Amino acid sequence: MLDVIEAVTSGVDPELKWRDGYAVGAVVASSGYPQACRNGLFVPELREIEDGYLIHAGTTLNGHSQLVSNGGRVLLVGSVQKSLMEANEKVYQYLKTIEKTENFFYRTDIGVV
Structure with a gap:
């Protein structure tokens, strides 16, 4: 995304690649x-998400190199699949693997089919 922003602000028309699917x-x-x-x-400890992605938004490393929150929106868990239902299932399957704690929450009605 940074490459696209830099290209546009430099007056260059960026070459974008698109793929079919639902996110x-x-x-x-x-x-x-x-x-x-x-x-x-x-x-909480995060593992790699198969067929998906994690975007750190409000995270930082503390003085002990531990991942801590640094804002309200901490992470985005996402997936692009052939159908909306598949993408939705992938995201919520992953969210269920994150250790539950009173420090974080996520909505359960996003992308519901």
Whole structure:
């Protein structure tokens, strides 16, 4: 995405590649979001998501190289699949593997088919 932004701001028409499919993304947010949320909360251990992606939004490393929250929207868990139902299932299957804690939450109605 940064390459696209740099190209556009430099007056270059970027070459974009598209693929067919449906995308679903659900945000893992810090407790209290969107009002008051606390920073510095330890982010549960994350594993690689098969056929999907994790985007760190409100995360940082603390002084001990541990991943902690640094904002209200902490992560985005996403997947692109052949159908909306498949993408939705992939995202929520992954979210179920994240250790449950009172420090984070995610909505369960995103991308529901």
